Amino acid sequence: MLPTPVSMDTTEFRKRGKEMVDYIADYFEQLDKRQVYPDVEPGYLRPLIPDSAPQEPESFEDVLKDVERIIMPGVTHWHSPYFFAYFPTASSFPALLADILSGGIGCIGFSWAASPACTELETVMLDWLGKMINLPEEFLAGKDGEGGGVIQGSASEATLVTLLAARTKTIRCVQSENPELTEADIMSKLVAYASDQAHSSVERAGLIGGVKIKNIPSDDKFTVRGSALKKVLHEDRAAGLIPFFFCATLGTTPCCSFDRLLELGPICNKENIWMHIDAAYAGSAFICPEFRHLLNGVEFADSFNFNPHKWLLVNFDCSAMWVKKRSDLTNAFKLDPLYLQHCHQESGLVTDYRHWQIPLGRRFRSLKMWFVFRMYGVKGLQEYIRKHVKLSHEFENLVLQDKRFEICAEVTLGLVCFRLKGSNELNEALLKSINDARKIHLVPCHLREKFVLRFAICSRTVESVHIQFAWKHISKLATDLLKAQDKQQQ
Amino acid sequence: MLPTPVSMDTTEFRKRGKEMVDYIADYFEQLDKRQVYPDVEPGYLRPLIPDSAPQEPESFEDVLKDVERIIMPGVTHWHSPYFFAYFPTASSFPALLADILSGGIGCIGFSWAASPACTELETVMLDWLGKMINLPEEFLAGKDGEGGGVIQGSASEATLVTLLAARTKTIRCVQSENPELTEADIMSKLVAYASDQAHSSVERAGLIGGVKIKNIPSDDKFTVRGSALKKVLHEDRAAGLIPFFFCATLGTTPCCSFDRLLELGPICNKENIWMHIDAAYAGSAFICPEFRHLLNGVEFADSFNFNPHKWLLVNFDCSAMWVKKRSDLTNAFKLDPLYLQHCHQESGLVTDYRHWQIPLGRRFRSLKMWFVFRMYGVKGLQEYIRKHVKLSHEFENLVLQDKRFEICAEVTLGLVCFRLKGSNELNEALLKSINDARKIHLVPCHLREKFVLRFAICSRTVESVHIQFAWKHISKLATDLLKAQDKQQQ
Numbered sequence: 001m002l003p004t005p006v007s008m009d010t011t012e013f014r015k016r017g018k019e020m021v022d023y024i025a026d027y028f029e030q031l032d033k034r035q036v037y038p039d040v041e042p043g044y045l046r047p048l049i050p051d052s053a054p055q056e057p058e059s060f061e062d063v064l065k066d067v068e069r070i071i072m073p074g075v076t077h078w079h080s081p082y083f084f085a086y087f088p089t090a091s092s093f094p095a096l097l098a099d100i101l102s103g104g105i106g107c108i109g110f111s112w113a114a115s116p117a118c119t120e121l122e123t124v125m126l127d128w129l130g131k132m133i134n135l136p137e138e139f140l141a142g143k144d145g146e147g148g149g150v151i152q153g154s155a156s157e158a159t160l161v162t163l164l165a166a167r168t169k170t171i172r173c174v175q176s177e178n179p180e181l182t183e184a185d186i187m188s189k190l191v192a193y194a195s196d197q198a199h200s201s202v203e204r205a206g207l208i209g210g211v212k213i214k215n216i217p218s219d220d221k222f223t224v225r226g227s228a229l230k231k232v233l234h235e236d237r238a239a240g241l242i243p244f245f246f247c248a249t250l251g252t253t254p255c256c257s258f259d260r261l262l263e264l265g266p267i268c269n270k271e272n273i274w275m276h277i278d279a280a281y282a283g284s285a286f287i288c289p290e291f292r293h294l295l296n297g298v299e300f301a302d303s304f305n306f307n308p309h310k311w312l313l314v315n316f317d318c319s320a321m322w323v324k325k326r327s328d329l330t331n332a333f334k335l336d337p338l339y340l341q342h343c344h345q346e347s348g349l350v351t352d353y354r355h356w357q358i359p360l361g362r363r364f365r366s367l368k369m370w371f372v373f374r375m376y377g378v379k380g381l382q383e384y385i386r387k388h389v390k391l392s393h394e395f396e397n398l399v400l401q402d403k404r405f406e407i408c409a410e411v412t413l414g415l416v417c418f419r420l421k422g423s424n425e426l427n428e429a430l431l432k433s434i435n436d437a438r439k440i441h442l443v444p445c446h447l448r449e450k451f452v453l454r455f456a457i458c459s460r461t462v463e464s465v466h467i468q469f470a471w472k473h474i475s476k477l478a479t480d481l482l483k484a485q486d487k488q489q490q
Numbered sequence: 491m492l493p494t495p496v497s498m499d500t501t502e503f504r505k506r507g508k509e510m511v512d513y514i515a516d517y518f519e520q521l522d523k524r525q526v527y528p529d530v531e532p533g534y535l536r537p538l539i540p541d542s543a544p545q546e547p548e549s550f551e552d553v554l555k556d557v558e559r560i561i562m563p564g565v566t567h568w569h570s571p572y573f574f575a576y577f578p579t580a581s582s583f584p585a586l587l588a589d590i591l592s593g594g595i596g597c598i599g600f601s602w603a604a605s606p607a608c609t610e611l612e613t614v615m616l617d618w619l620g621k622m623i624n625l626p627e628e629f630l631a632g633k634d635g636e637g638g639g640v641i642q643g644s645a646s647e648a649t650l651v652t653l654l655a656a657r658t659k660t661i662r663c664v665q666s667e668n669p670e671l672t673e674a675d676i677m678s679k680l681v682a683y684a685s686d687q688a689h690s691s692v693e694r695a696g697l698i699g700g701v702k703i704k705n706i707p708s709d710d711k712f713t714v715r716g717s718a719l720k721k722v723l724h725e726d727r728a729a730g731l732i733p734f735f736f737c738a739t740l741g742t743t744p745c746c747s748f749d750r751l752l753e754l755g756p757i758c759n760k761e762n763i764w765m766h767i768d769a770a771y772a773g774s775a776f777i778c779p780e781f782r783h784l785l786n787g788v789e790f791a792d793s794f795n796f797n798p799h800k801w802l803l804v805n806f807d808c809s810a811m812w813v814k815k816r817s818d819l820t821n822a823f824k825l826d827p828l829y830l831q832h833c834h835q836e837s838g839l840v841t842d843y844r845h846w847q848i849p850l851g852r853r854f855r856s857l858k859m860w861f862v863f864r865m866y867g868v869k870g871l872q873e874y875i876r877k878h879v880k881l882s883h884e885f886e887n888l889v890l891q892d893k894r895f896e897i898c899a900e901v902t903l904g905l906v907c908f909r910l911k912g913s914n915e916l917n918e919a920l921l922k923s924i925n926d927a928r929k930i931h932l933v934p935c936h937l938r939e940k941f942v943l944r945f946a947i948c949s950r951t952v953e954s955v956h957i958q959f960a961w962k963h964i965s966k967l968a969t970d971l972l973k974a975q976d977k978q979q980q
Binding site: 018024063154379380 | 564595
């Protein structure tokens with residue numbers, strides 16, 4: 001007797017699935033009326049639900065009621081048009097539809113044989129996307145290329161995977177020239193580099209990989225120049241270290257600055273250093289010809305990554321990574337137990353993506369790319385990027401017209417870094433009053449010694465009216481703050 | 491003018507979302523009529539679709555038509571009742587509903603503030619699940635525990651994360667006692683262990699972490715005994731190595747054998763070795779009191795992991811991991827850039843799960859657990875496990891009644907390892923004829939020198955009738971094969 005698995009059969013699923021689709025549609029229609037950042041305090045949820053799982057099944061109605069009662073009050077609404085924090089995370093209806101399909105098929109595509117469609121669509125979608133941003137042919141899989149793309153879960157994993165591939169490659173290379181050196185000897189001398197503006201995940205990749213990782217000082221535009229890298233390399237070689245990996249950033253997290261690939265790439269190539277490019281946020285913009293120049297120099301790189309799940313309307317997770325030589329990845333990771341082998345794997349025609357990533361299992365994520373690319377078309381996606389960039393410049397102009405404020409970094413894409421002219425304390429107080437008011441949501445960053453507010457264009461549905469509202473609100477809070485400060489000083 | 495983003499508004503999403511729900515329901519209703527393993531050859535998909543993404547948007551109808559035309563012919567149907575390969579991957583309607591909701595909310599829960607509900611529901615769900623399998627209290631978060639659980643993407647990541655935490659802990663400990671040793675010195679002496687039957691991801695974790703990893707020989711039941719571990723530890727200590735991590739397996743991938751925790755745990759504790767338990771597949775069974783004894787000894791472990799996304803009806807990805815001391819993880823990984831800080835984080839009340847895992851971003855995956863646990867109830871889940879175990883014994887009995895065959899390892903849960911008495915070539919030929927016929931799908935393993943067929947109970951909808959069919963089919967193919975062989979020998 002199996003009462004429960006039967007209690008939701010396909011008939012019931014049809015009914016409940018449609019109710020859930022309506023719930024999501026309602027959610028999006030009413031999203032601008034929900035408070036963007038929740039009021040709850042840490043620990044709010046535990047008292048609202050039982051201590052342990054129920055013994056007997058409960059109904060879908062009861063669960064859905066609890067979503068509104070327990071979950072929604074604690075949600076930070078990333079897709080609210082009043083959300084300007086972090087960077088965007090993508091959301092679109094075609095991607096949601098594809099994810100329903102992916103969940104239904106529910107295959108695990110760790111090898112070609114485990115679901116050929118899952119692997120093959122991914123390879124072709126990464127080629128489509130590579131062509132959309134005009135990546136050099138070497139990065140594409142094509143029919144018989146040495147390169148190719150893969151979907152990683154996040155840019156952090158892309159950085160880690162490429163750092164590990166570079167580590168293995170370097171160790172083997174050094175050992176072949178110096179057979180007396182042990183792996184541990186070499187590991188202790190390896191050193192990787194990234195901008196002092198790079199994402200914390202780069203430092204973390206070094207930590208995980210057990211290698212030194214050093215910051216390269218960025219210039220006054222928060223950009224790493226070739227001269228800065230050269231200087232550090234020179235010092236480190238002199239000290240007996242082995243430079244092996246440089247992670248360039250296009251679109252840094254604090255202020256969306258761009259490292260100078262055209263200066264850095266030739267240095268890395270000459271010095272036999274793996275150059276990885278992390279364009280997690282900015283990469284999506286390269287589908288527009290007017291922004292593609294920011295990627296110039298990618299031809300010098302060994303690997304490149306950006307996150308369609310940030311700004312290209314493909315829901316999380318979908319981090320696109322390409323390498324010029326796929327054998328660099330598979331050499332670093334390949335382990336082949338019999339239960340994962342299949343008769344086609346040595347044919348040279350198939351890709352077993354488990355050798356390209358940290359986890360073994362993988363969902364059918366390329367369906368999201370396929371649905372989004374087809375149902376928006378390249379032109380639709382370009383319009384979307386352009387709209388966000390236009391809105392960030394609109395906000396930038398509002399800031400520039402107010403003499404109390406300053407812009408802290410060049411506005412290139414959808415991020416505006418700004419602050420009140422004055423102390424860090426003043427700006428911390430401003431940010432606090434903004435987030436306490438709960439009408440919009442922002443996060444800060446440090447640019448050198450300065451505490452700076454980040455205004456990121458995030459939502460798919462954000463329009464000029466929301467930008468105007470946000471600025472009026474910020475401006476009013478600043479006025480209040482400055483008044484209160486004047487009063488205090490009197 | 492933005493024609494495309496508008497072309498799928500919420501009204502259209504309601505319509506298409508419901509069509510997609512129906513498509514999935516139809517898929518499940520007809521799944522037993524689809525061929526479980528596809529006929530396609532490597533490279534089949536590329537010629538079926540354009541070389542590059544379309545410039546103009548296409549319609550949902552066209553995309554959905556292509557799903558049937560291009561995708562489905564290349565899908566290995568993991569949820570077909572004729573799929574007996576690998577281990578199960580979970581699929582249930584409550585989990586699918588929760589995933590629609592998770593996609594709709596679309597929050598990224600890397601910190602408490604990034605979406606408090608996402609973090610807090612996860613902590614509580616891991617407590618629920620921990621109680622369901624009667625984990626020692628130390629592993630639960632409770633209101634003020636030092637331990638707690640987290641959802642990882644896969645068991646591979648759980649093994650890697652715990653190995654890295656153990657590595658950092660050991661390095662710090664050794665350095666505090668021997669300040670003259672460098673990190674590189676210590677790294678070169680570290681050694682981790684796992685059964686010779688352990689999953690390949692354990693070896694990979696060692697590779698990634700840059701530490702030695704050694705196999706402990708399993709006994710004739712494919713089980714690691716305390717004596718075997720002791721012997722290797724003794725040798726390695728004598729050679730000046732530093733043992734720091736042992737990964738015990740409950741339910742090995744080849745044959746679902748169980749390492750002897752009650753012997754191994756005390757050794758690890760005494761020798762100051764981090765014991766991690768990988769119960770990826772078997773863990774779900776521990777919700778049944780009659781299987782819980784297999785987990786005895788978990789009280790000696792530092793960390794424990796299993797995959798509800800395998801056998802507990804929670805769709806991929808959902809790998810549940812617990813640690814006794816969460817500070818062991820956060821000490822190993824914590825990096826705190828300003829853009830990820832928030833005012834509550836030092837309160838001691840909140841969990842920032844980004845410090846517990848490799849990626850930064852994370853989806854709202856605990857919704858799946860919540861929906862499944864509530865809509866099945868513990869009893870429903872127990873019945874589900876019991877049904878699978880019953881079916882595996884049914885298959886085992888069919889094999890035992892046929893004198894041509896042998897059972898190769900004890901059948902404890904849902905996996906039967908069997909083979910024709912005879913050569914490996916014979917069994918390879920049998921497997922080939924089974925998979926070539928495309929009526930059912932199996933994968934093999936090696937047990938010592940033997941090539942063995944694995945028959946895993948996988949599908950949510952598999953019943954006795956499918957087991958009987960599978961056995962008749964295998965038996966018939968064996969007869970044909972043996973006849974052909976006899977003929978050849980005459």
